[in-house]
Amino acid sequence: MDELLIRGGHLIDGTGAPGREADVSVHGGRIVAVERRSTRAAHRVIDARGQFVAPGLIDIHTHSDFTLPLNPRAESKIRQGVTLEVVGNCGFSAAPALPGRAGVLREYLASSAPWLPFGETSFADYVAAFPPTSVNVILQVGHHTLRIMTAGMEARPVTAGELASMERLLAEALAAGAWGLSSGLFTAPGCYADAGEIHALARVLRRHGGAYSSHIRDEANHVDAAVAEAIAVAEATGVHVQIAHLKLSGVDNWGGAARLLDTIAAARRRGLPVDCDAYPYDTATNPLRNLLPRFVMENGIRAMLERLARRDVRERVRAEIAREGLTNFGRIPSWDAVRVAVSPHLPQEAGHTFGDIARRRQVDPLDAVCDFIVADRGETRILVTSMNDKDVQQITGAPWVLVGSDGNALATSGVTSQGKPHPRYYGTHARVLGACVRDGLLTLPAAIHKTTGASAAALGLSDRGVLREGYWADVTVFDPGRIAERGTYDDPHQYAVGVSTVVVNGQVVIDGGDHTGAVPGRVLRRPA
Template identity: 80%
Template sequence: MDDLLIRGGHVIDGTGAPGFDADVSIGAGRIVAVERRSARTARRVIDARGLVVTPGLIDIHTHSDFTLPLNPRAESKIRQGVTLEVVGNCGFSLAPALPDRVGMLREYLAASAPSLPFGESSFTDYVRSFPPTSVNVILQVGHNTLRLMTAGMENRPLTSAEQAAMEALLAEALAAGAWGLSSGLFTAPGCYADSAEILALARVLRRHGAAYSSHIRDEADHVSDAVREAIAVAEVTGVHVQIAHLKLSGVDNWGGARRLLGEVAAARARGLAVDCDAYPYDTATNPLRNLLPRWVVEDGIPAMLERLGRAGTRTRIRADIARHGLTNFGRIPSWDVVRVAISPQQPRDAGRTLGEIARRRRVDPLDAVCDFLLADRGATRILITSMSEQDVHEITATPWVTVGSDANALATSGVTSQGKPHPRSYGTHARLLGAFVRVLGLLSLPAAVHKTTGASAAALGLGDRGMLREGSWADVAVFDPARISDLATYDDPHQYAVGVSTVIVNGEVVVDGGDHTGALHGRVLRRPPAPQVVDRRQLL
């Protein structure tokens, strides 16, 4: 007798093929059969008539390592059908944290992980102590974190000893099971690394059969150059490269989606192991300080705060922004497209734009920005509407572009319910399967499911997740295709998606009848110690 039988649903198996009516049998954590009108018996039968049954969704780019220790139930994600989150992205990871650098890491990540306690930890200890969660988790080690541990926030090339130390820390993380390395070349200290530094680390990845994901060096005026830099890592070293949240920021770059996608498509056509992901929103989120010229944060947060108090610094910032736009985001119409998401010291301003705040205070908008950063000691987090809806639609509608929320797992109550964060924490996957399929008609439902299941599994090199087939791990989502929707908005972001009735993780029911059972059946998926060879053509 099997453990579970999902009977009468319309199966969309994650391969991109059209759906079909079938029963799905689950036993010992695995899918044991996908059959039309199955005669198998099970301890529990789930009635899926009128519903769609898919593989559990894969959120391939997230920052839930900042919240899962505080919110292990991962409500905002699993209620959308997400069963696997890839964390440690954009060059940010909570480990390794060396004894004399813990304070620096805590200060550096304050705008991203304001409530999370920090302590000394090797990556081995970090993996070992990662808490039980409702979702499966893939951990990456961050390049920015490694650089903090070796050279701090200094804007200079590494010494040979520092480079060797960084490579040793990376090797230790990979040996502990880290899936790979992520970079955040858009901001300090990652932006201080040249291509040679990244290639040296990529060769370590190659020896371990690990992967590389990158928040590329620029997503605005120099985005094509930045994409080519990421592609070169795959070309030179042979490692798999994931380009994170592909976008075109800044009004000067709007309308360029087809050309940008063509750069990535050409690399893939040459046989390079390159993938990319995107989220279905025209608004990004970041620490407010990252919008300023990169020299502002040289030598760390205390040095930045001292600079921001000087009138001469503000004059120089204003001139740099007038010439080049915002760092990584380009030119924006005004500061009215930048709103406060989380402010530790000024929580009443969450949801207000910096243009509005400047008018209320009767100051220049840049002075309001600098004053806000000073009050929050650099820990302000913002939302910025910097993309065109047309580009977002074109990128999201591309079948081979995978889906990453770039967001944390949150909840509508408790410590992770603070502020007004990006609604993508609650809505990315429901928005894709709902509005982008049912309302906008940009994708068929099988194509949309494939992007966030089979295609994502292939990009990660996972041969036993992301598809409903015999022998695969039983990560399963059941939802109403006519109802699945995101409800979260920028003004009211803490709202769960609707339409998902059942979510199964490793064969255990975690969402039952739309309610979270409290079960924590997720696992940390460790990178295999030997290189894993997956035939991507067979998976797709």
């Protein structure tokens, strides 16, 4: 007898094909039959009449490695139907953290992982200690982390010896099960790497069958060169390249989505293994310090704090921003576009913009920004509305652009419910399957394909992402008329609605809309 039969639903299989009526039988964690009007017996029958049945959704770009150890139930994600998260992105990973370097890494990651306790660990020990969670997890090792382990926060090319150390640490992580390497060339210390350093690491990836994902060097005034740099990695090494959260930031760059999509599509037509992902929002989130010119971060957090206390440094920063716009984000209409998400020293300021704060304090907004960074020791996190709706819609509407929330798995209570994080942490996939489909941006089979079958293909996963006999039983049952996000910028900690059942590795995690407490997810190791 099968363990589970999902009966009577309208099945969209994840391949992009139109839906059909079909029942799904599950046994031993796998899908054992997909057939019209099944007569197979099962211990548990889930009535999916009036609902749609899809593969579990893949969140291809997240930072939930910073919250899953604190919140293994992954509520904000699983309640949208997400069953797999790819973590360790943008060059950030909590491992390896070598003796003598773990403190620098902890200080560096505090603005992204404020509540995560971590210490010295090899990547293999990190994988072994990663807790069972409600979602499956793919781990990547971060380039910033590798650089901090070898060259610290120094603003220079690595030496041959340091590069060899990074290559060795990367190979160790891959052998321990890391799926690949992520980079964050937009900020220190990753931004000090040249193409040669990245290509050398990509050659290690190629030898081990690993993949490369990149938060590219610039998403604003130099975004075209940055996309070209990422594509060149695929061209030079043959390694799969995932361009993270594709966007055009800054008013001077708005309107360029079609051009950017054309560039990537052309590379794909040439046969290069390149994919990209995006979140369907016009607002980004980042450590506040990353809005300032890159020289500010040279030699690490402490050096930065000393610099930003100085009037002459602030004048230089002010002049550079007036000339170039914000680093990474370009020119914004005003500081009202930047709002506090998390501030350790003034948690009550979450939700307020630097326009507001500066007016209230009667100071220049840039001084308010620098004062926050200093008082929070670099840990202030912000939201910045730096994109334009039309670009976001064009990118989201491209059926081959994958879906990554760039957000953490959170919960509405407990340690991860603090601050006012980006609502995309709770709503990205519900928005894509809900509002984006209802607004006509995508058909439902196309929306589901992006975040299931196409994402699995980009990852090289051959037994997930499609509802097919023999595949792992990751399944989402939802009401297409009801699925929606509920979080807002003012009140982000709200679960999405419309998902009734979620099955992970054959076990029911969301049942009748409620979390069962099950944690059947595991770390998916890169196939040898």
